[in-house]
Amino acid sequence: LDAPWPTDIVIPNFGPGYIYSDALLVHGFLNTKGKFEHLTLAFPPQFPHAAFVLEQMQKWQFRPAVLDGQPTEVEVLLIIPEAGD
Numbered sequence: 274l275d276a277p278w279p280t281d282i283v284i285p286n287f288g289p290g291y292i293y294s295d296a297l298l299v300h301g302f303l304n305t306k307g308k309f310e311h312l313t314l315a316f317p318p319q320f321p322h323a324a325f326v327l328e329q330m331q332k333w334q335f336r337p338a339v340l341d342g343q344p345t346e347v348e349v350l351l352i353i354p355e356a357g358d
Contacts, residue, residue: 274338274339274340274345274347275338275339275340276338277303277307277335277336277337277338277347277349278335278336279333279334279335279336280307280334280335280336281332281333282333283329283330283332283333284329294317294320295354295355296316296352296353296354296355297314297316297317297326297352297353298314298315298350298351298352298353299312299313299314299315299326299327299330299349299350299351299353300312300313300314300315300348300349300350300351301313301348301349302346302347302348302349303335303337303338303346303347303349304337304346305337305344305345305346306337306344307334307336307337307344308331308333308334308335309330309333309349312327312331313327314326314327315350326353
């Protein structure tokens, strides 16, 4: 499996304390076109800005994962750390 690689990422500008956790965990799938599908926020529970974060991540574009020369869907778990001071 050749891993996917980001080609275009939109990073929301979170200030310190915005996340109120060490990181966000986002679960979903990366399809054969290099786009996210079925994204959900895995942690922290009831994060008030989850919809905004997931909406921004829909703008991301990847070179898809490749298996035996063919693009393939992969499951992803992304860790987005809180911005430092």
